[in-house]
Amino acid sequence: MSDKTALPVGAEAIRDKGYWLAYRFLILRRLSQSFFLSLFLLGPWFGIWWVKGNLSGSLTFNVLPLTDPFISLQSIVAGHWPEMTALIGALIVGAVYALIGGRVYCSWVCPINPVTDAASWLHRKLDLPKGWQPKRGTKYFMLAMVLGVSVLTGTVAWEFVNPISMLHRGLIFGVGFAWALVIGVFLFDLVLARRGWCGHLCPVGAFYGLLGGKSLLRVSALERAACDDCMDCFAVCPEMQVITPALRGKDADSPLILSPDCTNCGRCIDVCSVNVFHFTHRFDETPAPGRVRDRTNPAPKVGKAA
């Protein structure tokens, strides 16, 4: 472990770039999450009905229908062909996320994200063991399972238990015992499995990941040559396995983070004190030489410290 990995995560970034640049995307993300939630709350709380409904389906300014494409898909395999309004809404949402990255939903909109982020933060503070780490593919099994159960039961199956829509709908329409599920997700991530829910199990995240598999907006480790192995990006990234191929790639490898698992949350951009990462588009071919390793600049032996 090098000296730098011993520093608290993000300390260098704050020192070198200042508080704003070291937390920019985190702050913007919280603002975005609050923004989307408050749009829905304006109606029930203040009587301003710009947006009606919830994340499953909504109507904005009485003209723009938006529908969750994953819920619509479950509805279709369950045997109901939705009315045009819902289909158009699902197409719009689907197209937007296909363009900007499916899991942008996860990090910029989903109301469960602050919950799992809080769990992960506390997990790091308490230095708990990482616990059960299901295989990365598990969430795709979950996705297939949900669609299978939808077919078998003829219902929109995931909506019976989905903590995302229960929390969101709960805040807008009345929550009932949905709190239990939200607390459950928090405890699961905190105690049982670090970053367990969003990254490994949630079929909604899996669906949006696949949806944005070829999305335009991507993070790139453009300045990877400058990386000083502080490992902070790995510590903050909810899907740390996506960083390695880009950051540790050779000259010929693309510096773009192309994995559909990347949520485009931008925390790696924040936390890197030497500004390795940038938002760019998937066709960005700016040359990004890999790091030169020689005797004066040896590869640090961090191994699996992440």
Added chain:
Amino acid sequence: MSATSTQPKSPARRRFLQDAARGTAGCAVAGMSLAWFVQDARALPDRAIRPPGALPEDDFLAACIRCGLCVRDCPYDTLVLAELGIDGAATGTPFFTARDVPCEMCEDIPCVVACPTGALDHELTDIDDSRMGLAVLIDQENCLNALGLRCDVCYRVCPVIDEAITLERRHNERSGHHAIFMPVVHSDHCTGCGKCEKSCVLPGEAAIKVLPIRVAQADQAEHYKRSWDENTPLVDEIIDLPDRLPGTGTDNLAAPGGFEPTFKLPQGATTGGVGQ
């Protein structure tokens, strides 16, 4: 096949198979739990009435995305979304409780118009055609009208008065010389709006209640013909028996034009004794 079976399995391949088996087994367990939970949670309580135009419950749960747009566009705040563990209906699906807030049967049916998915059927354009449930006079012991009073409230408030609900005159056996005006609901016109239940004057529970049609109505007995509905005779060639009408030429004393028998019964003998 034969080539691989003779070679030792590679550890990678073995691990892959193990992982795949584990993943499949885990998901099968999760899937069965979810399926069980769905089956359990889909049972709709009898007091939860779906909005107008709602598809049959099985189709409804495939169609409704639980967005609540129907709830938002209901001007009377009749509809609510079920809350987990508090309301019995599947969480997040819309319903109403007639005794709390009934459906006012809006002419433009805004809830149906608002539904983006068709879980509330857009074919429903005349609210009188909706069948949210069926009112049933369930407590015929405490209903004031059934006791012989003239409450009539459920009848008066019905938006389809005299068609969905009528007052049927019966003899009041208790007093012997009064009438009872029984509220009677007719399924061919009752929309299940619940206004009658809401307005029933009894404290607490109503004597008349809207129930889901699946609870309120029995299946028609196929093997009993309703001769008054269908004109087809039971037997194709019906045997025509001579009619004996009251009137001249019969021995019916009570009918006008009947005649006295030619013989006289002995004094004191009862008619029951004839033919001894």
